[in-house]
Amino acid sequence: MKVRKFLLPLLFGFGILFAKPTVYILATGGTIAGAGSSTEKTASSYEAGKVLIQTILQALPKQEIAKYAKLKSEQVLQKGSQDLTPQDWIIIAKRVNDLLKQRDVDGIVITHGTDTIEETSMFLQLVIKSDKPVVLVGAMRPSTAISADGPKNLFDGIVLASSKEARGQGVMVVANSNILSASDITKTNPVHVDTFKPANIGILGYMWNNKPYFLRISSQLHTTKSQFDISKISSLPRVDILYGYAGMDERAIEASIASGTKGIVFAGVGNGNISSSVEKALSQASAKGIKVVRAGRMISGPITQWGEVNDEQLGFITSWWHTPQAARIILMLALQSKITDNAKIQELMLKY
Numbered sequence: 001m002k003v004r005k006f007l008l009p010l011l012f013g014f015g016i017l018f019a020k021p022t023v024y025i026l027a028t029g030g031t032i033a034g035a036g037s038s039t040e041k042t043a044s045s046y047e048a049g050k051v052l053i054q055t056i057l058q059a060l061p062k063q064e065i066a067k068y069a070k071l072k073s074e075q076v077l078q079k080g081s082q083d084l085t086p087q088d089w090i091i092i093a094k095r096v097n098d099l100l101k102q103r104d105v106d107g108i109v110i111t112h113g114t115d116t117i118e119e120t121s122m123f124l125q126l127v128i129k130s131d132k133p134v135v136l137v138g139a140m141r142p143s144t145a146i147s148a149d150g151p152k153n154l155f156d157g158i159v160l161a162s163s164k165e166a167r168g169q170g171v172m173v174v175a176n177s178n179i180l181s182a183s184d185i186t187k188t189n190p191v192h193v194d195t196f197k198p199a200n201i202g203i204l205g206y207m208w209n210n211k212p213y214f215l216r217i218s219s220q221l222h223t224t225k226s227q228f229d230i231s232k233i234s235s236l237p238r239v240d241i242l243y244g245y246a247g248m249d250e251r252a253i254e255a256s257i258a259s260g261t262k263g264i265v266f267a268g269v270g271n272g273n274i275s276s277s278v279e280k281a282l283s284q285a286s287a288k289g290i291k292v293v294r295a296g297r298m299i300s301g302p303i304t305q306w307g308e309v310n311d312e313q314l315g316f317i318t319s320w321w322h323t324p325q326a327a328r329i330i331l332m333l334a335l336q337s338k339i340t341d342n343a344k345i346q347e348l349m350l351k352y
């Protein structure tokens with residue numbers, strides 16, 4: 001009787017000590033869930049978001065996974081990421097925040113299309129309220145292709161999300177063995193598996209032999225240090241991105257304003273430069289209370305304040321290190337939080 005009294009709690013304690021972390025997989029679609037024709041394994045055409053997460057998981061080595069994590073999974077959406085909307089980002093973020101509050105969830109992996117993975121990950125980076133790892137993974141080749149990259153990316157994502165090293169690193173994307181920060185990532189090639197690159201500094205680390213090796217820590221504020229709270233919202237204010245080019249005139253700006261946009265991110269040429277007629281139209285928009293962010297059409301920043309453009313006089317904010325699509329998310333969250341002062345929004349561009 002006495003032996004049992006001591007042995008049972010001891011065994012229970014050992015159980016907890018040796019239990020593997022639980023990684024929760026949220027599936028949203030994309031090429032990682034894509035399928036080509038059943039007879040052709042090499043053709044390039046396929047449909048994204050066809051295969052459910054249970055089937056995708058069957059491609060992973062069960063015994064290997066069991067060494068790192070217990071898995072739970074759920075299909076939250078089933079779309080190509082070109083069809084995802086800001087409402088979808090909010091659905092995903094709320095589910096992630098709810099799951100991470102649970103003591104028995106140690107990390108999250110989100111399977112996602114690669115086209116807009118940088119947008120969803122940046123949004124999550126700013127609204128997730130936990131230090132537990134959140135990792136997004138996708139694939140450039142559909143699940144039915146020879147040498148599909150999805151299973152390896154998903155396996156790496158699970159190992160990363162189960163690791164202690166990944167805690168507090170913010171939201172990450174793991175692709176082609178590289179770990180990238182959501183604060184600094186962009187898709188650079190439409191077909192190659194090595195498509196994700198940091199827009200500015202460098203990868204956070206890499207996966208090798210089923211272990212993450214971190215090289216740096218992002219100094220941009222994120223997750224638990226972010227001020228943004230989406231727990232009570234279901235939509236975000238409209239912000240458009242417009243793209244600059246030689247000979248551009250003000251018609252696209254006028255159309256955006258007429259559609260009721262609350263902000264415009266302008267992907268200008270060079271250091272976010274803008275042709276005279278467009279600059280005038282944007283400055284008039286700013287005077288009417290539409291927030292205008294000068295970003296750049298090149299991959300890397302910084303888009304600096306007061307280069308060739310007098311930002312203060314014209315009422316512009318600059319994106320600094322952010323791609324137009326990342327700057328748009330910061331602006332949407334700022335406007336959602338009723339932050340409308342240009343200087344304050346400028347600070348956010350630098351902080352996040």
Ligand code: ASP
Nearest residue numbers: 030031080081113114115
């Ligand atoms: N169009 C696909 C998507 O973003 C491409 C991919 O996943 O690689 O959903």
